[in-house]
Amino acid sequence: MGTTYTQRFQTLPEPDRRLLVVMSAVAFVALALGILGGLVSALARGGLLDIIPLTGYRFLTVHGVSIFFYWLFVAQAALLLGFSAIEEGRGLVRRRLAWTGFALMLAGFGFSMAGAHMGTPLLYDGAPDLAMQAPGALLVFNLGYLSLGLGLIVLPVSAIVTLLEPRWQGRQERLTAVGFALFAWAGFLMVTGFAALYTFLPGTLWALGLGPLPANHGTNWHIVFHNMHYLPLMATVILWYVLVRALTGVKSVFGDRFSKIVFSMYLVFVPPTSLYHMFLEPDLPGVVRVTGSLLSLFVSVPTLTAFLIIIASLEVYARSRGGRGLFGWMRALPWQHPAMSSMAVAVLSMALGIVFAFVLIQEQLAPLLSDTFFVPGYFHFFTLGTVSLTLLAAFSVMLPALGGRPLWRPGLMRWMPWLAFAGLVIFGAAGVAAGYLGVPRRVFDIAYQGQAPALWQGLMAAVAIGGTVMAVALAAFGAGIGASLLRARRPTGEAADFAVAWGDRAPAPGMRAWAGPVSVAAIVGAMYVFTAIGFEMMQMLPVSAIGGAGHH
Amino acid sequence: MATKPHITTRRGFIAALGFGAVSLYGLWAAYGAAPLPFARRGSAGHDAHAGSHGSHGSHGGASHGPTPEEFNRMTADFIERYRLPDGTVHPRVLAASSPGGHGHDAMDHGAMDHGTMDHGAMDHGAMDHGAMDHGSMDHGAMDHGTMDHGAMDHGTMDHGADHPHDDAPLDVYLAAGMWYYLPARLRLDAGQAYRFRMMALDVSHGASIQFGKGGRMIRLRPGRVSEMDITFHKPGRYLVYCTIYCGAAHDYMQATVEVV
Numbered sequence A: 001m002g003t004t005y006t007q008r009f010q011t012l013p014e015p016d017r018r019l020l021v022v023m024s025a026v027a028f029v030a031l032a033l034g035i036l037g038g039l040v041s042a043l044a045r046g047g048l049l050d051i052i053p054l055t056g057y058r059f060l061t062v063h064g065v066s067i068f069f070y071w072l073f074v075a076q077a078a079l080l081l082g083f084s085a086i087e088e089g090r091g092l093v094r095r096r097l098a099w100t101g102f103a104l105m106l107a108g109f110g111f112s113m114a115g116a117h118m119g120t121p122l123l124y125d126g127a128p129d130l131a132m133q134a135p136g137a138l139l140v141f142n143l144g145y146l147s148l149g150l151g152l153i154v155l156p157v158s159a160i161v162t163l164l165e166p167r168w169q170g171r172q173e174r175l176t177a178v179g180f181a182l183f184a185w186a187g188f189l190m191v192t193g194f195a196a197l198y199t200f201l202p203g204t205l206w207a208l209g210l211g212p213l214p215a216n217h218g219t220n221w222h223i224v225f226h227n228m229h230y231l232p233l234m235a236t237v238i239l240w241y242v243l244v245r246a247l248t249g250v251k252s253v254f255g256d257r258f259s260k261i262v263f264s265m266y267l268v269f270v271p272p273t274s275l276y277h278m279f280l281e282p283d284l285p286g287v288v289r290v291t292g293s294l295l296s297l298f299v300s301v302p303t304l305t306a307f308l309i310i311i312a313s314l315e316v317y318a319r320s321r322g323g324r325g326l327f328g329w330m331r332a333l334p335w336q337h338p339a340m341s342s343m344a345v346a347v348l349s350m351a352l353g354i355v356f357a358f359v360l361i362q363e364q365l366a367p368l369l370s371d372t373f374f375v376p377g378y379f380h381f382f383t384l385g386t387v388s389l390t391l392l393a394a395f396s397v398m399l400p401a402l403g404g405r406p407l408w409r410p411g412l413m414r415w416m417p418w419l420a421f422a423g424l425v426i427f428g429a430a431g432v433a434a435g436y437l438g439v440p441r442r443v444f445d446i447a448y449q450g451q452a453p454a455l456w457q458g459l460m461a462a463v464a465i466g467g468t469v470m471a472v473a474l475a476a477f478g479a480g481i482g483a484s485l486l487r488a489r490r491p492t493g494e495a496a497d498f499a500v501a502w503g504d505r506a507p508a509p510g511m512r513a514w515a516g517p518v519s520v521a522a523i524v525g526a527m528y529v530f531t532a533i534g535f536e537m538m539q540m541l542p543v544s545a546i547g548g549a550g551h552h
Numbered sequence B: 001m002a003t004k005p006h007i008t009t010r011r012g013f014i015a016a017l018g019f020g021a022v023s024l025y026g027l028w029a030a031y032g033a034a035p036l037p038f039a040r041r042g043s044a045g046h047d048a049h050a051g052s053h054g055s056h057g058s059h060g061g062a063s064h065g066p067t068p069e070e071f072n073r074m075t076a077d078f079i080e081r082y083r084l085p086d087g088t089v090h091p092r093v094l095a096a097s098s099p100g101g102h103g104h105d106a107m108d109h110g111a112m113d114h115g116t117m118d119h120g121a122m123d124h125g126a127m128d129h130g131a132m133d134h135g136s137m138d139h140g141a142m143d144h145g146t147m148d149h150g151a152m153d154h155g156t157m158d159h160g161a162d163h164p165h166d167d168a169p170l171d172v173y174l175a176a177g178m179w180y181y182l183p184a185r186l187r188l189d190a191g192q193a194y195r196f197r198m199m200a201l202d203v204s205h206g207a208s209i210q211f212g213k214g215g216r217m218i219r220l221r222p223g224r225v226s227e228m229d230i231t232f233h234k235p236g237r238y239l240v241y242c243t244i245y246c247g248a249a250h251d252y253m254q255a256t257v258e259v260v
Helices: A007-010 A014-045 A053-088 A097-116 A136-169 A177-207 A219-247 A256-271 A271-278 A286-296 A303-319 A330-333 A338-360 A364-370 A374-401 A416-436 A454-485 A515-540 B012-016 B018-032 B066-084
Strands: A543-551 B169-175 B181-182 B185-188 B191-201 B205-211 B215-220 B225-231 B236-242 B253-258
Touching: A007 A053, A007 A097, A007 A338, A007 B205, A014 A053, A014 A219, A014 A374, A014 A416, A053 A097, A053 A136, A053 A177, A053 A219, A097 B185, A136 A177, A136 A256, A136 A303, A177 A256, A177 B181, A177 B185, A219 A286, A219 A303, A219 A338, A219 A374, A256 A303, A256 A364, A256 B215, A271 A286, A286 A364, A303 A330, A303 A338, A303 B018, A303 B253, A330 B215, A338 A374, A338 A416, A338 A454, A338 A515, A338 B018, A364 A416, A364 B215, A374 A454, A416 B225, A515 B012, A515 B018, B012 B191, B018 B169, B066 B169, B066 B191, B169 B185, B169 B205, B191 B215, B215 B225
Parallel strands: B169 B191, B185 B253
Antiparallel strands: A543 B225, B169 B181, B191 B225, B205 B215, B205 B236, B236 B253
């Protein structure tokens, strides 16, 4: 087995490499469609593209479904299989299961895209009551999600068996930290698959005439949605962990066991915190709202802890090699590799995303912010800035090593994440400000016959400009990395030429690592500021309101 | 040269720091948004958004109530009663329709048990709330959860004198459908408390009242009555829009609240 990740990918059996390349290609197609849908939505929203709202909703549906379900999950599945295959270096076990799972996901993609173009646009949550006049459209749409769910249940089995087989055969005493993380990741993908079935099966049965119209689709959706957008964060920190090792050779200075505990914390802290998406539901009792807020305070624990492990380990190694300054040691990181830029942007985006997520988890702020543009304003920091750029960073390591072309123009590519981040900051800042001011999400014409404040349109124009910049940068970055899907004309050299090898020497004892703690302090401080802004704005509203509960 | 690990590279320190965001609880408590003995409860905005409905502690429960069709009819009655010549609906205290009319001024919404109250069998047709003595009625124990407004006939019901201008909220009905609100134009009095009773009639909708710098929203689900006590403090014209995507003309679903 090779010693570097690149060498290990290069020595995978050809059938494994073929599967990974095909899966990656489908993931990139989903990304491209999603970016197109998002770009059109942003331009229309900002008044820079004149389309009727119905067309806008169709593009928004394509955007949400392609990115959120198929890009994020096909990409995760491909990377899970890839990194599991090289964990011991012998390739995938039960490859047919992996192909079967992928085929189901691909079929799902086809159904979902067809469904997105039928009947009333259903956005990505597919509310059955919107399909009362056209249940056939819901059927096709939901078959996509059901097929994706089945694929997410089947495919990770191959990764799990691949990871555990060395133990079963006595070649390995225990899973490595990375192996354990991949194992947990596979499990979470399967749970997501079951959640998708649970959420979308009732609507499918209704569309087939085999069951009643699901009354609680909204609640089920919020639960599955919460897990589907937080669990990719676990994949993200696992990939940071892996990529840091690939690019610098650095391993955690806290030991494998501590990392395993932190990865396990996602299982404990993420699922119970889904209540904050439901704070505006009329049936949610007051005590559940308060409890939901309190539980949600813990949602960041695993992500922040994993971030601290990684950054402290890097800092200790960097300082051992002469790195200086609170953040100055970062200059020694391998910035020439686009994956490094991607990870840096991902970390910054995660910090901003967590700050704003913690404003939303306070139930008393839900009536101010919950269904406003604050939501897309903040979650693009996660979906695009954090998760998508991390997935692309991983692809930038995996694809060239699978026998494709070397990374296209890495000197140019490494700036694309920063350009995307610039667009994201404009989009996010304008979106969050718009949310505080009450601009609704999921509306294309926000004029409201002249009744809306003029400032709203200005903020949406800024959203459109930021969205365009980040869409163009992400598309360019994806295309550059996707070019490595093509076969190399000549054998590729070591793809990680830009990597540094800090891991060949143990760090000096007693090295300090303040960058992580200072960053966390800044994140928490920002949470205080933006939460206080929310409370102050609530207090300034010229209205008193009590209640919000409902009854049948 | 140090041989011990620096505190910043110790597991305990890192693990503790991972919980850093939990400290936000302190800020919540300071704004009265978290359950602490010293917290200034209810100081977040003007709200006490606790899911329970002020004194209507049981409103959070889901139970029987009007169907969308019945709620639509109740709303139509409400509009008919309070409509002004320009079409705006202005719920207000009307002149008593009969001598000796009693109000709800002493009405305690905390004690009345709607749980056993079957409005279905009630004939409100000739009911004159103006002459009805609600003075001793205690709504505190009122269980709206099992209240059956189903066959309630509000057709000729006199709401006029049932809510004198005092602390008792005036009822406001708001129905949301694809793609309209009923009533679409409301006129309300600043300083007067209103009890909004809202329902989505077909698919899920929402209602957000916009004040220029922020708003206040609620989700509305089909077949569920959502209640909220609202008092406007400042005159103005406020936009109300739907917050939940509800189909092709979602963008155009709006209403206006004019506070005078």
